[in-house]
Amino acid sequence: MEVRKNKPRVFLSHSKPDIEFVRQIRNDLQKCQIDTWLDEDDIRHGKPWLDSIFEDGIPTCDSVIVYFSSHALQSQMVKKEIDASILSQLSDKRIAFLPYVDSASVRKGLRPDIQALQVQVWNSENYHDIIPKVVAEVWRSFMERSVHIATQEEQNRRLRLELELQKTKQGRSGNVFSDSEEADFKYIWDNIDRESEVVVEENEVMISQEDKSRKPMAIGQHILSLNLGSLVGQLISLNRTQYPSHIRSDIEKRCIVFLSNSRKSENRISFSVKKFEDPCNELLTYGLIQGVYDPPPMEANGVRGTVRSILSRFGRERFPYTEKMYRFRYWLAVNEKLSDEINITLKQVKKIGQQ
Numbered sequence: 441m442e443v444r445k446n447k448p449r450v451f452l453s454h455s456k457p458d459i460e461f462v463r464q465i466r467n468d469l470q471k472c473q474i475d476t477w478l479d480e481d482d483i484r485h486g487k488p489w490l491d492s493i494f495e496d497g498i499p500t501c502d503s504v505i506v507y508f509s510s511h512a513l514q515s516q517m518v519k520k521e522i523d524a525s526i527l528s529q530l531s532d533k534r535i536a537f538l539p540y541v542d543s544a545s546v547r548k549g550l551r552p553d554i555q556a557l558q559v560q561v562w563n564s565e566n567y568h569d570i571i572p573k574v575v576a577e578v579w580r581s582f583m584e585r586s587v588h589i590a591t592q593e594e595q596n597r598r599l600r601l602e603l604e605l606q607k608t609k610q611g612r613s614g615n616v617f618s619d620s621e622e623a624d625f626k627y628i629w630d631n632i633d634r635e636s637e638v639v640v641e642e643n644e645v646m647i648s649q650e651d652k653s654r655k656p657m658a659i660g661q662h663i664l665s666l667n668l669g670s671l672v673g674q675l676i677s678l679n680r681t682q683y684p685s686h687i688r689s690d691i692e693k694r695c696i697v698f699l700s701n702s703r704k705s706e707n708r709i710s711f712s713v714k715k716f717e718d719p720c721n722e723l724l725t726y727g728l729i730q731g732v733y734d735p736p737p738m739e740a741n742g743v744r745g746t747v748r749s750i751l752s753r754f755g756r757e758r759f760p761y762t763e764k765m766y767r768f769r770y771w772l773a774v775n776e777k778l779s780d781e782i783n784i785t786l787k788q789v790k791k792i793g794q795q
Contacts, residue, residue, distance in 0.1 A: 448582035449475040451501040453521045455511040458542075461564070462507055465571070472575045477501055493521065502582045503536040505574070507562070510542075513549050522554070528697045534588045536581035538574070552645060552710035553700060602770060616774060617767075625771040628726050632719075633669035633777075637787075638695050639715035640664060645708040656710060663788040664695055668719060670779035672728070673772050675765075691716055698784045720759065728768060729759040 450469060454462040459480070466476045477500065483492040498504060498521070512518045520526075522539075530537050539554055540562040541547045547559050562570045606616045617625070640663075643656035671691070692713040699711050723729045772778040 447473060447475060448502045448578050449477060449500060450578055451477045451498050451504045453504060453506040453518055455509060455515040455518055457511040458507055458509050461542075464567070465505070465507075465574075468571050469575065469578070474575065474578055490520075493517075498526075498530075498535070499533075501535060502585050503538055503578050504530060505538045505540065505578075508539060508541045508546050508550065508559075510546060510549075513546065522551075527553070528693070531693070534585040536577070536585070538577060538581075540570075540574075552708070553696070556710075599766065599770070602766065606770070617771060621767065621771070625768055628728075628768065629669065629772070629777065632672055632722065633667070635665040636668050636717040637715070638664040638666050638691070638713060638717075638784075640695055640699060641712050641714050642699075643710045643712065645710065656712075659792055661714075661790040661792075662699055662711070662786060663790070664698070665785045665787050666691065666695070666716070667779075667783040668717070668722075669777070670781070670783040671719065672723070673769065673778045674782050675761075687720060688716075688718060694782055695784060698786075724759070726764075727762055728765040730762050731757050731759055733757050 452462050452466060462478065466478055466481075469476050477497050479493070479497075482497065504521075506512075506518070506522055508518075527537060537557075539550075539557060539559045541550070541559055542561070542563045544561055547555065547561070550559065560570060562574075639661055641658050642660040642662060644659045646655050646657045675687070695713055695716075696711045720729070724731065769778065
């Protein structure tokens with residue numbers, strides 16, 4: 441695999457009839473020191489298309505630009521490249537998903553989860569107005585991902601050093617954890633290794649005959665079971681505990697993707713999480729995260745600067761991991777309790793009107 445340094449790479453997803461427009465995008469991105477991955481350029485002769493795209497293409501890129509047109513909506517290859525599970529993997533790996541449409545009418549034909557994103561119209565008429573914004577977003581996404589990868593590598597380095605240290609201590613004492621740690625971690629696990637109920641509302645997009653507006657209408661509820669123990673085991677790898685909303689958004693996203701994967705063909709169906717158990721208070725109680733208050737920004741003269749929201753005017757609280765969280769995750773690994781993924785199962789489906 442080619443080694444790239446300090447330079448973003450973009451995967452260009454498109455349908456064949458739009459190739460000329462996409463080639464223009466490729467050429468302009470390359471002028472801005474952005475590498476591109478385009479099937480006609482980067483798939484080697486005689487190599488399988490799907491393997492090249494999903495092994496050598498998308499995973500090697502920092503951003504994925506998908507250009508939607510009426511042709512792309514019918515393209516089976518484009519559908520594979522933006523499958524709901526693929527989008528979830530992109531999010532987990534911090535690969536930016538950047539969708540664009542050639543007209544407003546095409547936006548209405550997108551899946552509900554993509555319609556919920558900021559999807560700009562981009563065509564030959566406004567091309568030169570949009571391309572600078574695309575370039576800026578690609579570079580911004582690249583820098584954010586680079587910081588995330590560096591942070592993950594540092595966390596992994598710390599974990600490896602801790603493992604080596606504990607092995608050394610184990611060789612001397614025969615036990616990795618102290619008696620108090622064993623008792624504490626076992627107590628925490630016994631309390632968090634439980635199923636938590638998540639209620640997800642299923643909505644159908646109804647089109648009004650009077651004003652042609654699109655309104656979601658609740659048609660049912662899905663009762664999911666989420667294992668909190670598997671969630672806590674994944675928090676460090678998710679790297680999303682800076683704010684409570686990040687943990688909640690991860691839970692919501694994974695539950696919606698879990699249901700969306702079984703309803704891929706129903707474009708008018710969407711899901712929204714209505715009830716779930718917030719784990720933040722429990723993590724604070726056990727000392728796995730800690731509350732840190734960030735005061736609002738101050739100007740040089742001591743007067744508070746301009747802020748964008750009421751919340752930021754009064755500062756913000758974040759919840760970084762404690763050393764105990766890293767020790768607890770190590771305890772889970774040693775005792776073979778560390779899950780590879782968050783465990784979610786479907787318990788019950790209720791239609792609106794049922795008891």
